[in-house]
Amino acid sequence: MSKHLIDFIDISKSYDGSLVLDELNLYIRENEFLTLLGPSGCGKTTTLRLLGGFETPDQGRILFDGEDITNLPANERKLNTVFQKYSLFPHMSIAENIAFGLKISKKSKAYINDKIKYALKLVNLDGFENRSVDSLSGGQQQRIAIARAIVNEPKVLLLDEPLGALDLKLRQNMQYELMRLKEELGITFVYVTHDQEEALTMSDTIVVMNQGYIQQIGTPEMIYNEPENAFVADFIGHSNIIDGVMLDDRLVEILGVKMPCVDEGFGKNKPVDVVIRPEDVELVDPADGYMEGDVTSLIFKGVHYELDVMANGYEWLVHTTKHVPVGTHVGIRVTPFNIQIMHKPESSDEKAVEIDE
Amino acid sequence: MSKFKQQFLAGPYLIWIVGFIILPMLMIVYYAFTNADGGFTFEYITATFASETNRKAMILSLQLGLICTGICLVLSYPLAMILNNMQIKNQSFIVFIFMLPMWMNFMLRILAWKLLLSKNGVFNSILTSLGFERINIINTPAAVVLGMVYDFLPFMLLPIYNSMTRIRKDWIEAAKDLGAGSITIFFKIIVPLTVSGIISGIVMVFVPSLTSFAISQVLGGGQVLLIGNVIEQDFMQGMQWNAGSGLSFVLMIFVIASMALVNLFDKDGEGTAIW
Ligand SMILES: Nc1ncnc2c1ncn2[C@@H]1O[C@H](COP(=O)(O)OP(=O)(O)OP(=O)(O)O)[C@@H](O)[C@H]1O
Ligand SMILES: [Mg+2]
Numbered sequence: 001m002s003k004h005l006i007d008f009i010d011i012s013k014s015y016d017g018s019l020v021l022d023e024l025n026l027y028i029r030e031n032e033f034l035t036l037l038g039p040s041g042c043g044k045t046t047t048l049r050l051l052g053g054f055e056t057p058d059q060g061r062i063l064f065d066g067e068d069i070t071n072l073p074a075n076e077r078k079l080n081t082v083f084q085k086y087s088l089f090p091h092m093s094i095a096e097n098i099a100f101g102l103k104i105s106k107k108s109k110a111y112i113n114d115k116i117k118y119a120l121k122l123v124n125l126d127g128f129e130n131r132s133v134d135s136l137s138g139g140q141q142q143r144i145a146i147a148r149a150i151v152n153e154p155k156v157l158l159l160d161e162p163l164g165a166l167d168l169k170l171r172q173n174m175q176y177e178l179m180r181l182k183e184e185l186g187i188t189f190v191y192v193t194h195d196q197e198e199a200l201t202m203s204d205t206i207v208v209m210n211q212g213y214i215q216q217i218g219t220p221e222m223i224y225n226e227p228e229n230a231f232v233a234d235f236i237g238h239s240n241i242i243d244g245v246m247l248d249d250r251l252v253e254i255l256g257v258k259m260p261c262v263d264e265g266f267g268k269n270k271p272v273d274v275v276i277r278p279e280d281v282e283l284v285d286p287a288d289g290y291m292e293g294d295v296t297s298l299i300f301k302g303v304h305y306e307l308d309v310m311a312n313g314y315e316w317l318v319h320t321t322k323h324v325p326v327g328t329h330v331g332i333r334v335t336p337f338n339i340q341i342m343h344k345p346e347s348s349d350e351k352a353v354e355i356d357e
Numbered sequence: 358m359s360k361f362k363q364q365f366l367a368g369p370y371l372i373w374i375v376g377f378i379i380l381p382m383l384m385i386v387y388y389a390f391t392n393a394d395g396g397f398t399f400e401y402i403t404a405t406f407a408s409e410t411n412r413k414a415m416i417l418s419l420q421l422g423l424i425c426t427g428i429c430l431v432l433s434y435p436l437a438m439i440l441n442n443m444q445i446k447n448q449s450f451i452v453f454i455f456m457l458p459m460w461m462n463f464m465l466r467i468l469a470w471k472l473l474l475s476k477n478g479v480f481n482s483i484l485t486s487l488g489f490e491r492i493n494i495i496n497t498p499a500a501v502v503l504g505m506v507y508d509f510l511p512f513m514l515l516p517i518y519n520s521m522t523r524i525r526k527d528w529i530e531a532a533k534d535l536g537a538g539s540i541t542i543f544f545k546i547i548v549p550l551t552v553s554g555i556i557s558g559i560v561m562v563f564v565p566s567l568t569s570f571a572i573s574q575v576l577g578g579g580q581v582l583l584i585g586n587v588i589e590q591d592f593m594q595g596m597q598w599n600a601g602s603g604l605s606f607v608l609m610i611f612v613i614a615s616m617a618l619v620n621l622f623d624k625d626g627e628g629t630a631i632w
Pocket of ligand 2: 046
């Protein structure tokens with residue numbers, strides 16, 4: 001994993017005068033599983049369509065293997081797309097769908113037949129050659145769409161929320177299948193999703209986007225453990241994000257309470273965002289906490305309980321394995337190491353700097 | 358609703374169907390297979406092909422019908438593609454524009470063409486004033502075909518356009534993604550997905566052009582004798598109901614055959630909507 005395979009350089013795109021992507025810069029390395037993650041309408045699909053060749057940027061260039069492909073038509077690009085709506089050809093059988101790209105590149109009949117067999121096996125749908133598209137379930141169609149793309153042995157596979165329509169169980173299966181495919185085929189994946197769990201599970205690199213800006217690029221661990229701003233923190237997990245003031249190195253004040261933390265170098269009396277994950281909030285004896293509060297709701301989530309605790313005018317989101325009934329008076333503590341301090345963004349869609357790896 | 362009530366409500370329609378559809382058909386069949394004395398005969402059926410005039414009219418009808426259908430198809434297909442690709446929000450308005458002439462009286466449109474095409478008509482006046490030779494196509498099969506194409510074009514355009522609007526954009530994009538150029542996309546995606554529209558259009562144009570008699574009468578000036586004209590003459594002038602019915606029966610077989618062809622291909626019912 002080293003070489004840049006794809007480079008987006010200063011890409012801007014607007015529709016009807018509204019800016020969708022603003023000077024986007026991004027590189028994708030060979031054999032990387034890169035995920036574009038962000039809320040609806042943030043420009044993920046647009047980014048993918050620019051790469052697939054279905055849109056041209058208003059400004060900027062896209063390089064593929066060092067070559068400028070900004071104006072190369074879609075049918076001449078060495079990549080294949082798995083569309084969100086599957087987009088299987090309804091007038092063709094499954095086998096004909098899979099063979100479509102191979103026939104265009106004039107492969108021999110024997111080669112095509114071998115490939116169809118191989119691809120169907122890969123997506124666990126052996127024997128589906130002569131089925132019609134209509135007769136397949138959503139999940140099966142999705143897998144055929146993947147098969148149709150990979151038989152062409154593209155260097156890059158683009159996937160736009162390919163698992164969006166599937167139920168949880170099937171989605172988890174397919175996530176596993178996709179990761180297996182990536183290992184088996186050694187191709188680069190560019191994956192679009194708005195499901196943070198999916199992104200964390202599958203990716204080598206996650207690109208968090210919001211309103212056409214890249215907020216953070218990093219490994220799943222980095223994105224999860226060291227979110228760069230409040231937006232990323234909030235989007236990646238439901239966090240407690242609280243206004244605070246950095247009083248001094250390693251001392252922050254939130255909700256009127258001073259708490260020790262581990263961050264330095266913010267200066268004195270600097271307003272900051274403080275992020276504390278629900279699983280890092282410790283419920284203790286009222287006397288032992290930084291602040292006291294009452295449990296206002298309790299939901300069983302399977303592995304843990306999800307609680308709301310009202311303390312000092314803020315409703316804390318808490319994950320705990322203990323059963324704490326509603327109304328219990330508790331104390332709140334957080335280990336200094338688990339308090340994340342973040343610069344306040346200048347505006348809601350401030351550009352985040354790429355963090356060094 | 359009780360079964361009796363249902364049947365009761367269906368009554369008026371049944372009477373209508375029997376009185377105005379089934380009965381006339383049976384009468385045509387009856388006249389087609391009987392002679393003037395009421396005896397059974399195949400004479401009038403075979404006359405379709407045996408009599409020189411009938412055979413000629415039948416062949417000319419088929420020829421002009423096919424030519425008209427062909428021209429309509431060649432004109433409609435690209436037009437439907439252009440309409441479908443136009444970046445216009447209100448596409449039904451475009452379709453409305455093309456349907457508009459159909460709301461004018463059919464005879465009026467044909468008579469207008471006669472004025473335009475006649476020897477000293479509008480076209481020829483313009484041509485001669487510009488120093489060109491006159492074109493004399495009035496009273497020729499060409500004028501008849503022109504009139505038919507003008508009249509029946511919407512019947513071809515609409516089903517094709519309908520089937521084209523059902524082609525999803527992402528199918529085209531998927532084909533492009535898999536390496537298909539414009540020609541491959543046209544022949545492998547667009548044409549196969551509009552086959553049902555094409556078939557409906559062909560039948561919807563072919564059937565009326567095969568049976569038409571008004572267009573050939575006005576624009577053919579009595580010199581272009583189609584099977585429809587022969588039938589008309591048999592009924593109106595010669596009072597030969599048996600001969601006319603025999604021809605009508607044979608024509609009906611042709612029509613039914615082409616309708617059957619539609620049902621074979623047109624499973625989504627594109628064409629039937631405007632009939
Ligand atoms: N063809 C278009 N014409 C006009 N606006 C468009 C077009 N395509 C996208 N947009 C706009 O661009 C913005 C980004 O759209 P995009 O499809 O890239 O979002 P997304 O991140 O993929 O969202 P989602 O998760 O909902 O799929 C949206 O505000 C959308 O309305
Ligand atoms: Mg999208």
